[in-house]
Amino acid sequence: MNNDAPARNSTTAALALLALGVVFGDIGTSPLYAVKETFSAEHGIPLNAENILGGLSTIFWALMIVVTFKYVTLIMRADNKGEGGIMALLALASSAVKNSSRSHAVILLLGVIGASLFYGDAVLTPAISVLSAVEGLEVGTAAFRPYVIPIAVIVLVTLFAFQRHGSAVVGALFGPVCALWFLSLGAVGVHNIIQNPMVLWALNPVYAFGFVTGHSFASFVVLGAVLLAFTGAEALYADMGHFGKRAIRIAWFGLVLPALVLNYFGQGALLIINPGAIANPFYHAYPDWALYPMIALATAATVIASQAVITGTYSVTKQAVQLGFLPRLNIQHTSVKQIGQIYIPSINWILLISVLLAVIGFGSSSNLASAYGVAVAGTMLIDTILTFFVIRYKWGIPVIVAAISTGFFIFVDMAFFSASLLKVFDGGWFPVFVGTAIFLLMVTWRRGREILIARLRQSSVPLEAFLDSLMRSPPVRVAGTAIFMTSTPGSVPHALLHNLAHNKVLHERVIFLTVIIKDVPWVPPDERVIIEDLGNNCFQLTVNFGFKDRPDIMQVLDQCREYELEFQPLQTSFFLSRETVIPSIRYEGMALWRERMFATLARNASSPVEYFNLPANRVIEVGTQVEI
The missing domain is CATH 3.40.50 (Rossmann fold)
Structure with missing residues (x-):
């Protein structure tokens, strides 16, 4: 009998609970805005039962293909001594092709672009998450409308001001709060599905295929909104070193995926019965008595999602400094027990200013949604390309097998990325601008150090x-x-x-x-x-x-x-x-x-x-x- 098995299972369960907040905070708050933007009238797709089933099917299969098959099944296998994330993948891929200067240069370029886009994502995630949660106040009464942005600003300033104290105290609450959040997502989804069970037909991929091919150019445009359903998927890979593959997979299949699918389908069932709920299908799905408790819970969940992204930004910045892509920064360690808990003052305040500019400048979660997709889709595409180099050169897999195993995902990523580029002039320029600025800083510092060392x-x-x-x-x-x-x-x-x-x-x-x-x-x-x-x-x-x-x-x-x-x-x-x-x-x-x-x-x-x-x-x- 293995006496270590119960302890190991207990540890895995605890890690899975903690992962709910840190790993799945971002993707877990996507129901706040993903359905609303997918069925937006701006796309020109009629809001009828057939199209609602098609949109839901597209969201479901996007979650399965991008998150379950690509990240959970494939990319999480490409770990750098247990660590994940764009910088870990960059180091792994570059070491695999170190004998080829051309491939090495391409990988470095892709990795820096991916890391730069991550910063664009890091600015928009807190902005759209917190703002979309607070917008629920408008559902209760229009009298709250003038206060939505000020309340969101107060929440964000408080969140960033707290960073210098470390995230250990809040971290203890991440798991339980997010567990309650996902359970509530699933519960209200079941409630609405029972009223209109026909939405379960959306599990059939035929509906997804019809939706993305049956509306001419609009089918392509709507992909830029569908990708909002899996923003944060890269966190599964980035946080692998903190929680382990097993805990993340248990949390994904055991609670997160079922809760998300049930909630999306529940919102779809509501829209089939009441198309007018499209103004905010997430909050309209709840009974009146649950509205304000859910606004409070949603705000807590979005703060957790934002915290996870902020912490990730510190981690990526530290790794970029270590790898020679950024100058030395003042890095403060906020815990004597956990070496990974760090705080970087300069990054914190630059990030806060950027987030506030996004909230005030865009003014609503719908406007922010137009900007959000470019950074997310670009980062995911680069993850897949770098994974090809790892599979081919690190693992020694034949080129045809490596191409087939990643080629399908590259095709899917390209479709979403291309669709997101259509939003560049509607707000997508913002993460592109942020990413370009960071990219320029990184390559300038890297090249400058090379020149300086050569001169010395x-x-x-x-x-x-x-x-x-x-x-x-x-x-x-x-x-x-x-x-x-x-x-x-x-x-x-x-x-x-x-x-x-x-x-x-x-x-x-x-x-x-x-x-x-x-x-x-x-x-x-x-x-x-x-x-x-x-x-x-x-x-x-x-x-x-x-x-x-x-x-x-x-x-x-x-x-x-x-x-x-x-x-x-x-x-x-x-x-x-x-x-x-x-x-x-x-x-x-x-x-x-x-x-x-x-x-x-x-x-x-x-x-x-x-x-x-x-x-x-x-x-x-x-x-x-x-x-x-």
């Missing part, structure tokens, strides 16, 4: 030759340890040259420390440190981190005791080179305006002291100017 290498001196020459007539050796942090191993750090030039001394022990971020989420402790003895009490210390690790140098120095290299904090000094970037037209590089952008980003990057957890009173920074 050109003017650097080989380390081994320099040490050999130096030790022939060594300077005065003073007590203590000097750690020179450098991004160019094998070359003499500028900080060492300046220290010798000005102080005329060399410490008793000298460490050249280089931090390398690997294309894996976590690096095991036994693979973290590599020490090379350079002679004369000089050492090259290479430290490996994963893109989800916290780069804590002091913790690494403690670990060095295992390698018979012990550090006394009060006898150790850290020497850092701080480069001031000078844009110039003298060298080949980027356009001058991009070089100026890179210089601005470099100037405003957070201090390496905070980023690497160095003791501030033991750090000496030496400045140097570098033209690029």
